[in-house]
Amino acid sequence: MSEDWWIDEDGETVVRLRRWRGLWLEDDPHANFKAEVQLYGRLDPLTTITGMSRNLDIPVGAITRYVLARWASGGSGGLLELGPVMVPRLWEPIAAAEAEDSDAGRLAAYHTLRQMISWLKVPLDDPSVYP
Known part of the structure; x- marks a missing residue:
């Protein structure tokens, strides 16, 4: 069990959105990605997602799941196609x-x-x- 995610009583995954302020070495091969995680972490994605939820009448959790799944599977989705x-x-x-x-x-x-x-x-x- 992680402090950032857990399974609730309905068997659904619950994720805690949080900012990350980690440090990394200058020659870290993932430095660009880590810098983006920090940069985009300054934004509150729920501002956009709650607006979408209200306008589309789709629950916040469903839109958030869609956004994460769509982004995380982008490369593999193309490969599958x-x-x-x-x-x-x-x-x-x-x-x-x-x-x-x-x-x-x-x-x-x-x-x-x-x-x-x-x-x-x-x-x-x-x-x-x-x-």
């Missing part, structure tokens, strides 16, 4: 171009990626492709 097989395929031309280290190789990678992405865009441009 693309599929775990497609990401390495998209990376291959980039890796090859960087290994070649030439403008011609990078331009060829651009054209390969453009073709692959245009193929991925087909259902967005024509939703009838998938029933």
Whole structure:
């Protein structure tokens, strides 16, 4: 059990929102993120969330859960939409171009990626492709 979160009597997770004023070493690889945690910690997110709750008639906890889930799963959500097989395929031309280290190789990678992405865009441009 943490002092910042716990499970209530209904089995729901309860989170205590708090500011963080930690310290880190200058060469900490996560220094930028930690600085943002402190910077954004100065704001009160409930000002916006309570306004949304009032205007949309959605409970504060539901909106907060949505915001956290949406932000925290942003990268993995994109991966799920693309599929775990497609990401390495998209990376291959980039890796090859960087290994070649030439403008011609990078331009060829651009054209390969453009073709692959245009193929991925087909259902967005024509939703009838998938029933």
